Amino acid sequence: MPQLTVDGKTYALGDKESVLNCLTRHNISIPHSCGSGICQSCVVRAVEGKPTPASQKSLKPSQRERGVFLACSCVPEEDLHIQLGDEASRTFSTTVLSLKKLSQDVMRLRLNCPSDFKYRAGQYINLHHPVAGTRCYSLASVHGLDPHLELHIKLVPQGLVSSWVHNELAVGNTITISEPLGDCHYNPDKPDAPMLLIATGCGLAPLYGIIRDALHNQHRGEISLYHSSRSKTGIYLYQDCEGLQAKHENFRYIPSVSEDEKIPDGLHAGRSSDLALQQHRALKDYQVYLCGEPEMVNTTKRKAFLAGASMSAIHSDPFVYFSPTN
């Protein structure tokens, strides 16, 4: 088994053990959050030895060259000598501009946009909580169109960070966020491609940003948004999406609920992914966007691919969360 050297001490890695698990097992604590290679909070740097490609694939080329990698995603194939700290993504300090409930369990959080914060709608940031660590939230605002940053945060039962945002955060508070991450955003090189966007829950946040970005860029292809929630209380921004639909001929909005017995007026029955794939059977040349529940995102990705979408045209953010039991 390969060995891991940190701060002059060497540890034997267990079978299939990640660097993060090995550190945790030896009571060496480093920041981490999603445990799935997405939030990038567990970045460390290899000073000797090569980290695995999987642990570097979402990082910037400049980071990769310096040996930076994600501790949670690296099951080393050779001995590694690593250094902790300093490699975390850049952070920004910002203030809360407003908090507004968009539905029973979704809070819209608007933040001051720091002057050198460059992003594309649909990317996500890590929001720092004073004790619970960081959580990822997607950017629903559009750079160049909105002066602020906008996040949509769903209240998770017993959720540390989401309930803090819902119940404690107040206008004027200062909070820390990371630089924008991820590459789920509008692609201005394909102005005529049909776009199929599928969300569950707060998966609408990145997609709402991407759609406004596309329309702002005068996208010419057809844009179809499918948004579903278990019950109607999870359908938010209904008026805003309807408004966009009235204003833009190439935009279609199909909101639905999957578990309510009685379907309210204006909503459809079923899951967004099912409705979308029923109504769009051949996806060659489509740009496909999938955000929300990991299970929906992963199965739909596969189905969209089999329906003809190219792997490189499927953009997705599964909202994975850390579960202490797995």
Added chain:
Amino acid sequence: MSDTLYDKLGGEAAVDAAVDIFYRKVLSDDRINRFFEGVDMDNQAAKQKAFLTLAFGGPNSYSGKDMREGHAKLVKEQGLNDEHFDAVVENLGATLQELNVPAELIQEAAAIAETTRADVLGR
């Protein structure tokens, strides 16, 4: 020096064109798709690319030993056998046909894949 099959097919661009088609065929083929049920499709697609580069005789860093080790678990735990191997080669051929690759080049690719049979099946 004469061109390798990889050059004749069009190098990396040809592999990129073939990846989507090949991977889609494999996932739709009930004889073998259970081997490719990986959750992370991007990772799986990268591996298909490695496979195609190899089958096209392109630059790759896999040895016979790597092929043996890479598939050993599939042989032991999931019963990977000749039938599955043939199915993969068949999908490779169908992919190249779809891309209008001439028959003799398809045969060359199949022959390269064939050289890995013993290692892939752990014999």
